Amino acid sequence: MAHDAPGVVHWHEPKPGQRAGLGKFGRVKMPYDIFMEEEGIPCFRGIGCSKVQDLPRARWERKGGAGTFIQLHGTEGKWGCFVVEVPGAGALNPERHIFEEIYYVVEGRGTTEVWIEGDSKRHIFEWQAGSLFSIPMNAWFRIVNASSSPALLLGGNTCPPVLNLINNRRAIFENDFVFHDRFSGADDFYQYKDEIEPDPVRGLAMRRTNFIPDVANCDLPLDNRRSPGARRIEPFMTKNAFYLWVGQYVNGRYSKAHGHGSAAVLICIKGKGYTHTWPTEASINPWKNGKADTVKRIEYEPVGMVTAAPGGNEWFHQHFGVSREPLRLMAWYGPHAPGRTAGVPGEKLTDRGAIDIDEGGCAIPYSMEDPHVRAEFEAKLKANGLVTAMDPHWYEPGVKTESAGNT
Ligand SMILES: [Fe+2]
Known part of the structure; x- marks a missing residue:
């Protein structure tokens, strides 16, 4: 191969006594890292923060609010986290996606509308500071602020592993598949259920509730x-x-x-x-x-x-x-x-x-x-x-x- 083409880096076979490759190199950005950069809001990285309310936020065009990503050390590629501010007397843009997402309300009060593509019925529930809710995979949802001051929500999701594997945003954000197994459409879907049962893996107290x-x-x-x-x-x-x-x-x-x-x-x-x-x-x-x-x-x-x-x-x-x-x-x-780590099924594990x-x-x-x-x-x-x-x-x-x- 010609070695004189400008701007082209060639691979050279190592000479005897040398190893191939660079040996030391910088960690690459994963698709989710690039996604966060292109969303145009800050990303806080560290071991933690005293108050997420104090993290600087910037206009978040896709969501229709303001926000910041939070990627604490050790969670990279495992799950995503962000703070989103819903404008006073406003709402975030409707969205859906092929990953799970939960929200904890830090400040404010409002409602969330959830619906299935093509379904005229919308599930609507009210939330306030301290509420926790989950959006079923790929259901449409819209977060609405009921007061004139901004509302602040902390979100957590499985976007990083999904995006890092599929690496195609349209497949994730513009996909028509409906997960009927995750969203029954029942009238009480977002009613709080406080019954307790043992979780099926470790036998600890578990509550099946979407809100x-x-x-x-x-x-x-x-x-x-x-x-x-x-x-x-x-x-x-x-x-x-x-x-x-x-x-x-x-x-x-x-x-x-x-x-x-x-x-x-x-x-x-x-x-x-x-x-x-x-x-x-x-x-x-x-x-x-x-x-x-x-x-x-x-x-x-x-x-x-x-x-x-x-x-x-x-x-x-x-x-x-x-x-x-x-x-x-x-x-x-x-x-x-x-307790749900991969390995040989049936193997005896200890809590x-x-x-x-x-x-x-x-x-x-x-x-x-x-x-x-x-x-x-x-x-x-x-x-x-x-x-x-x-x-x-x-x-x-x-x-x-x-x-x-x-x-
Ligand atoms: Fe721990």
């Missing part, structure tokens, strides 16, 4: 897994693969640290608190072992968020509420539900995050944690005029909090 009017205050059943008295529900919405849960800790009590890979993002919807996250290779006691510089930390209030495992491999993380109100969190995973490290799980019992954790938590509570609800007995070697009761 929750006030997720910041709704009733939560007892969970007791990572701290005595902790409460938790998994909403199963519009038959989504997008997985999420809502949890709350007893005031003055923190959950055990536990480790796993990335996908989960914690979203603070009530109370105030902070999160530590650090790579598991920095040991279970990073402060004591001179690895304090590996610990990432963020403080938050409603509606702040933090990625549980910011990058690669497994990270320990631990969440602390230090306000007069108990700390309530949502955790959004995209289509990466714990590792619920089980202590000395029993084969990945939770650090209070008795084995870094002394810095307790000292800092108690100091923070004291500074806020609050008292601890941690039982000193739990820090004694071998003590299992599972036997501590539901106080």
Whole structure:
């Protein structure tokens, strides 16, 4: 091949003793990264933020509002997140798409209209700050602001994996396929259903509902897994693969640290608190072992968020509420539900995050944690005029909090 054509880069076979290729190279933009850039709004990347309301937003032409993407470290390619502002007394543009999407209302009140292509009937439901709803895959929907001031919504979706595989926007945003299996058209489709059943994989409390009017205050059943008295529900919405849960800790009590890979993002919807996250290779006691510089930390209030495992491999993380109100969190995973990892079907798995490290799980019992954790938590509570609800007995070697009761 001629080597003198201008602007053409040729491949050369390596000489003996050399390897082919560049060896080191920059990570490429995925189709979803390019999509975000071309949407013309900012993209916040980091381990988290104290309040999504404070992230700068710009006019978002396709949606008909203003917004910002949020792509926290470790979630890239796994699921998408954004804040969208609906103009006062206005509405976002109708849209549909071949990916799942859920919305949490940060501020304001309004309605959402949902309908199937060619169907004259529109489902309409009202929402307010604290509401959570899901749009069935490829259903048409329109978000309408009922007040004269702007409304702010936090969205989460499965756009990145879909777009990165299909890499054709028309196939995703202009596709006529109707998912009748996901949108029945029943009159009560967007009525809140508060019945609880065990989820079919791990047996945890699950609620099948496509709408929750006030997720910041709704009733939560007892969970007791990572701290005595902790409460938790998994909403199963519009038959989504997008997985999420809502949890709350007893005031003055923190959950055990536990480790796993990335996908989960914690979203603070009530109370105030902070999160530590650090790579598991920095040991279970990073402060004591001179690895304090590996610990990432963020403080938050409603509606702040933090990625549980910011990058690669497994990270320990631990969440602390230090306000007069108990700390309530949502955790959004995209289509990466714990317990639904790919592998040989039928293989026996363990709910590792619920089980202590000395029993084969990945939770650090209070008795084995870094002394810095307790000292800092108690100091923070004291500074806020609050008292601890941690039982000193739990820090004694071998003590299992599972036997501590539901106080
Ligand atoms: Fe976690």
